[in-house]
Amino acid sequence: MTASIPLAKGFDASKLVFPVGLSVKHDGVPVRIDVIPHEHGMEWATQSRSGEPLPSCDVVVGAFLRSLSEHGISITGPTTFVAEVTHKTFTDFKDVSGVVRRKVPQDDLILNFFDYSNHCDAPWFLRQRILRGILRTVQTDTARMVHQSLCRDEEDLMRQLDVASTRPDAAKIEGYIARSASALFKPGTRHWDYQKVVFDPxxxxxxxxxxxxxxxxxxxxxxxxxxxxxxxxxxxxxxxxxxxxxxxxxxxxxxxxxxxxxxxxxxxxxxxxxxxxxxxxxxxxxxxxxxxxxxxxx
CATH class of the missing domain: 2.40.50.140 (Nucleic acid-binding proteins)
Incomplete structure (x- = not known):
């Protein structure tokens, strides 16, 4: 089955095209939210990486999309949001995954947005700019932007990863994600412009x-x-x-x-x-x- 979102390769800094964005890898469930506007409002569908429908996210996704309308943000064509779903209370992946995969709407889920596409082949840095503009207006405790740090070259990336390893919560962080500014939105494929830096024991x-x-x-x-x-x-x-x-x-x-x-x-x-x-x-x-x-x- 073809994955519904872009997939990350393992880490090899020499194969990244700089500059890149560096972010914490949230230990949640990645989801794809497809939104289709029409004259009476909009329809949406949320699915897992493997394409499984996720009705558990209906509450939080519905609240996010209503907030867009309330703040005058219009979606004029087919649009895709990609987010990591975490939970307000649960932090362990097994617990979060269990809630997200339930077949009925769930409360207390959080959308951590990290990608966006209006299917126009825009590079990642431009998609991030648009997504940041949207979230700057409607960001709440259940819909928020994943913070990105700019790395100008490989030396800067390795320095930032080294600093990150000294964070007080470093042991609780699964890893980091590095994305080239030029990366396109390519669901179901792995490319060197999208890498995961995972420090597995x-x-x-x-x-x-x-x-x-x-x-x-x-x-x-x-x-x-x-x-x-x-x-x-x-x-x-x-x-x-x-x-x-x-x-x-x-x-x-x-x-x-x-x-x-x-x-x-x-x-x-x-x-x-x-x-x-x-x-x-x-x-x-x-x-x-x-x-x-x-x-x-x-």
């Missing part, structure tokens, strides 16, 4: 075995699909992450239908920091640790 876990990958139609693919690891005495599933295609074939051939390794090995696993998870959030394989025999959780 890692652990070294004992790998016990594998489960076979299957196609979307349930056909076995003869390769590793999920990695089975021990986490404090509980077996958890790990995404294949950086395990190469050849290695995924090799390890499934070695383990076969049994799915377990004769001699458990240690591997480095990356995950997203989230204290609301009893295990690990979005764990993925990074590499084997041939130098280690015991797991470590720090």
């Amino acid at each position: 890692t652990v070294d876990l004992r790998i016990n075995g594998f489960e076979e990958a299957v196609s979307e139609h349930g056909v076995p693919l003869g390769m590793v699909g999920r990695i089975l690891a021990d986490f404090h005495g509980t077996e958890i599933g790990i995404g294949p992450g950086k395990m190469s295609h050849a290695d995924r074939k090799y390890w499934w051939d070695v383990c076969g239908p049994i799915g377990h390794i004769d001699q458990p090995r240690i591997a480095t696993i990356k995950y997203k920091r989230d204290d609301s998870y009893t295990a690990l959030r979005q764990p993925t394989f990074q590499h084997w640790r041939e130098d280690k025999m015991e797991p470590s959780y720090e």
